[in-house]
Amino acid sequence: MNLEPAAYQENKAYSRSLNGKKIPSLSIVVPCYNESEAFDACVKELDSVIQALISDNCIRPESVIIFVDDGSKDNTWALIKQASIQNSRIHGVKLSRNRGHQLALMAGLSTVTTDICISIDADLQDDTSCIREMVEKYMQGNEIVYGVRNDRSSDSFFKRSTANAFYKFMTAMGVSQVANHADYRLLSKRALSSLLKYKEKNIYIRGMIPLIGFTSDKVYYSRSSRVAGESKYPLKKMIALAMEGVTSLSVTPLRIISALGFITCIIAAIASFYALFEKMRGSTIEGWTSVMISIFFLGGVQLLSLGVIGEYIGKIYIETKDRPKFFIEEMTYEDQNESA
Incomplete structure (x- = not known):
């Protein structure tokens, strides 16, 4: 019992x-x-x-x-x-x-x-x-x-x-x-x-x-x-959540910037050799369009890169305050x- x-x-x-x-x-x-x-x-x-x-x-x-x-x-x-x-x-x-x-x-x-x-x-x-x-x-x-x-x-x-x-x-x-x-x-x-x-x-x-x-x-x-x-x-909030997740847990965007910068440098080097080669041949043509495209492209890449880097710096700033x-x-x- x-x-x-x-x-x-x-x-x-x-x-x-x-x-x-x-x-x-x-x-x-x-x-x-x-x-x-x-x-x-x-x-x-x-x-x-x-x-x-x-x-x-x-x-x-x-x-x-x-x-x-x-x-x-x-x-x-x-x-x-x-x-x-x-x-x-x-x-x-x-x-x-x-x-x-x-x-x-x-x-x-x-x-x-x-x-x-x-x-x-x-x-x-x-x-x-x-x-x-x-x-x-x-x-x-x-x-x-x-x-x-x-x-x-x-x-x-x-x-x-x-x-x-x-x-x-x-x-x-x-x-x-x-x-x-x-x-x-x-x-x-x-x-x-x-x-x-x-x-x-x-x-x-x-x-x-x-x-x-x-x-x-x-x-x-x-x-x-x-x-x-x-x-x-x-x-809008979904995009903000995605940005928060990426910048909080991954450094991939920074690596993409590095890769983009490296690729841009290679393209610029090739373009420089090509321009020098054409100059030596005496067949260069003055062109406003190509110059403006290059300026806008490089300017856009730089601003985008600065924006991504700034996002990470901003998060570091917030974290260091320890609020x-x-x-x-x-x-x-x-x-x-x-x-x-």
Whole structure:
């Protein structure tokens, strides 16, 4: 006869799994910027996922959902606060000003205290049913699990084309990342701790995660349409994100400049020998067009090169200041860092 208290037996059940690995507590981190239209649906969906996983003994009861308000101009923060009052599982983090998706996500991740965490956008375009599969992959020994889109039929032709061009461009520039993976992923406590050790201010999380290493796997899903509201990543922001990723994680553009300069010098040398040869033959012809083309070409190359070099110098300047990446203005729970 088992004389152990029921509560103790229940706690033991949560402390083991089929392969002997401890059942984890989970935090779902959701960056939000002007997501008042999608917020209610997002809370309902993610909370139902959490409840189902707890009921099936896949995660521990202390699992939470952390919403990070990235300086929204609408009433997103008011909705987060209200939800946290109604549901103790909902936690809120408010940044002092808009810092962009990557830093907002990093702010939320810095407050995680659970065994594992999953980041997802509030628009619910990422399939939430994959959360269960991600947890299962973690229980199998993976410390990083990437959510990878294998179907973007819900996107417009322009969106699909620019997204594919984005990943190809990043690969060509030497940035190591998982194709068609945005910021929907699971991180173990050790992987998250390693990520937070990166102290640079210019961050591109999608490219930083593969640098960590550790055992990883992927789950595949079809991308859905936004549940509500408008996309927060138009072409302008996608280009800015690409530039941030390239200049933060790769020196390929600088090497391209060096190669371009070397090629230009070779062309100039050949052109000089040809001009000297023609001069000695006495068959040179005065030409305004060729001179102007040469000036514009070399001037354009020089300005482009200076712009790329200036981008790197600017990032070095920002890094040397060692300013905090963000400030947390308010939280719906206590005992967390206020800045990082």
